[in-house]
Amino acid sequence: MENQNSKILIVDDEERIRRLLRMYLEREDYTIEEAENGEEALVKATSFDYDLILLDIMMPGMDGLEVCKQLREKKATPIIMLTAKGEETNRVQGFEVGTDDYIVKPFSPREVVLRVKALLRRSSPTKFLQTETSTKDVIVYPHLTIDNDAHRVTADGKDVSLTPKEYELLYFLAKAPDKVFDREQLLKEVWHYEFFGDLRTVDTHVKRLREKLNKVSSSAAKMIVTVWGVGYKFEVVSE
Template identity: 85%
Template sequence: METDYRILVVDDEERIRRLLKMYLEREGYQIEEAENGITALEMAVEKDYDLILLDIMMPGKDGVEVCRDLREKKPTPVIMLTAKGEEINRVQGFEAGTDDYIVKPFSPREVVLRVKAILRRSSNHGYIQADTSTKDILVFPHLNIDNDAHRVTADGVEVTLTPKEYELLYFLAKSTDKVFDREQLLKEVWHYEFFGDLRTVDTHVKRLREKLNKVSENAAKMIVTVWGVGYKFEVVNG
């Protein structure tokens, strides 16, 4: 089995890189490696990867820094690798824009399943769709969300989002005018409990609004803050 999906594996431990490479290559993925954050960021900016597996704890530049710097330039999907007990690091990772995390020691099978799930949701390969009659499309004034292709357009211009930004937008847009508190969004979009640390939701909403606003101010206004409660999606006709 061969695919044209290219994945960057970043970890300062060679044995972990070898293990991940072995299992992912069995699935037909093309694997490249980096042993530190500085090299990883250079490679991620220079090349186009479909996914990056990124260890959090690395010397020099850690995974959170790499993800944060990468998000300023590219929406490449990122799965963080984190050791048990690094709760605060996982929170920081989500705030930096990671799309998922896997706790060490991990099952290689779990890694493969998580990788496949992210690639299904986010890859540009999914943009080539044929039968438009069965498409799952949300159409609003100033904003279209094609869930089959995972494509968002605002006033006719495509908006590039990370997988988690897309999931957040789609989740809100499916329930127009319904208010969701941050705990609900963490559970439904991130599938993770943050035990009271809700900053990652605000960070992603801010980033999502900024990206939409660059293309359409009206589209950005559809994500509404309900003070003291959370967020909702409200149709703007103006």
């Protein structure tokens, strides 16, 4: 079964919520571990490799935003934030620090399962490798290769570790070289949410994406170009 080896960390200070999520996710054959506060979550998430983390924003002590921010300095583990209704600002902040999706409380457990499955499919490096086909989904540019079948990015031959949203942003731009996208378009196409003017999410992800690419290839990083007053585009550079 495809879920058998997927390990998920549930982080929430309310035991009843952890228990509910565990029950539904274990039915899908996921391996579940729990943390009841941010400090414990950060220790576990940095010490072990999880396939996905369900992370509550509002917790006493270290909140979910801080956990996500610190974890993103070390790992690209997919993260779904759990937020209460009316916490729009927190949700935007969550995307800025690197979360990949969010679910609003009170939530339907079935919705959580569907979101988890969708994010794991997008982030799994082997999701399309069961059968070899002649039509591989690979984008190749000088200095940068995106293998969408394997969800793998290499810059000048070196692997680049990206979060699912960073990957989706890069892939979306790279599929349409030289086409300029404004921030609203990118929010709609990559995040699938309308933020009514909260555009910092795009800028933050572009900045983080450039930084990660630049660590292995300055030429690859330069392909993501800012079009001042408009948005961003992917521009092929040979040098």
